[in-house]
Amino acid sequence: MTQTEPSTPPAVLFPLGDPFGSVALVQHVGDDKMIVNAARVSFGGDNDAPLTSRDEKLIGYLLKNQHGSPFEHNLITFKVVCPIFVDRQMVRHRVGVSKNEVSGRYVEVQERLYTPTSFRRQAPSNRQASVQDDGSLDQQAAAAAWESAWQASYGAYQQLLSLGVTREQARGVLPQAMYTESYYTFNVRSLLHFIGLRDHAGAQYETQQYARAMRQLAEPLFPVTFAAWDALEQH
Numbered sequence: 506m507t508q509t510e511p512s513t514p515p516a517v518l519f520p521l522g523d524p525f526g527s528v529a530l531v532q533h534v535g536d537d538k539m540i541v542n543a544a545r546v547s548f549g550g551d552n553d554a555p556l557t558s559r560d561e562k563l564i565g566y567l568l569k570n571q572h573g574s575p576f577e578h579n580l581i582t583f584k585v586v587c588p589i590f591v592d593r594q595m596v597r598h599r600v601g602v603s604k605n606e607v608s609g610r611y612v613e614v615q616e617r618l619y620t621p622t623s624f625r626r627q628a629p630s631n632r633q634a635s636v637q638d639d640g641s642l643d644q645q646a647a648a649a650a651w652e653s654a655w656q657a658s659y660g661a662y663q664q665l666l667s668l669g670v671t672r673e674q675a676r677g678v679l680p681q682a683m684y685t686e687s688y689y690t691f692n693v694r695s696l697l698h699f700i701g702l703r704d705h706a707g708a709q710y711e712t713q714q715y716a717r718a719m720r721q722l723a724e725p726l727f728p729v730t731f732a733a734w735d736a737l738e739q740h
């Protein structure tokens with residue numbers, strides 16, 4: 506019998522520390538045992554018995570040898586409220602991921618903006634990356650510029666709507682830091698791939714926070730798989 510029993514995950518997390526950005530666990534299908542059964546059906550060995558230490562070793566073996574398909578029978582659905590620029594990175598994950606998003610054509614875009622609590626500098630050596638402010642950034646001026654851009658763009662959006670302009674055109678003036686919301690469903694294989702790439706020092710800070718939140722919600726549901734994946738240190 507395994508020592509690592511699934512526990513109840515928290516229902517909702519707030520990755521960016523404001524009340525808008527959130528990741529909620531909506532539903533899940535399957536468990537570590539399903540992964541084992543999917544693998545063992547190859548030789549008629551699937552069963553209803555509780556997970557054993559042999560099963561746990563099998564999960565490690567499957568991950569190590571990149572036998573990916575047994576990890577595709579489990580599904581996890583999150584409701585993700587994230588800045589549009591984070592969502593643009595999430596939608597790049599095409600395989601084993603389903604998404605439905607709020608439509609700015611149907612509904613008026615809510616007044617929800619992500620505002621960084623601290624602005625970062627451009628990294629000197631990596632053109633994609635950022636580094637923490639060493640004190641040389643004028644945080645106040647950066648916050649003021651951010652706020653005035655937001656006031657101008659959301660004000661223009663409201664003005665366009667009140668002039669009778671259609672929502673699908675008016676939204677064009679809104680910034681990438683506005684929150685959008687989606688249901689995302691991953692299978693375990695695609696979730697591990699996503700977390701491996703996005704809960705990583707090379708990924709954007711804000712996207713890392715979302716990947717970590719998803720992991721925090723998913724790990725208690727598939728504890729053996731996450732433990733085996735961590736042990737591999739290949740992600």
Ligand SMILES: Cc1cc2nc3c(=O)[nH]c(=O)nc-3n(C[C@H](O)[C@H](O)[C@H](O)COP(=O)(O)OP(=O)(O)OC[C@H]3O[C@@H](n4cnc5c(N)ncnc54)[C@H](O)[C@@H]3O)c2cc1C
Pocket residue numbers: 597598599600601695698702703707708709
């Ligand atoms: C730190 C970081 C920086 C990035 N920077 C940029 C950037 O500057 N510009 C940019 O455009 N993107 C960028 N990306 C996005 C990146 O190129 C991938 O699109 C994204 O990470 C999704 O990864 P993926 O294709 O492996 O995932 P998925 O789309 O989920 O695919 C999963 C796997 O399926 C296979 N697969 C999927 N589609 C194909 C296919 N068409 N042909 C063959 N095999 C396939 C591959 O093995 C792939 O790894 C960045 C990603 C990261 C993590």
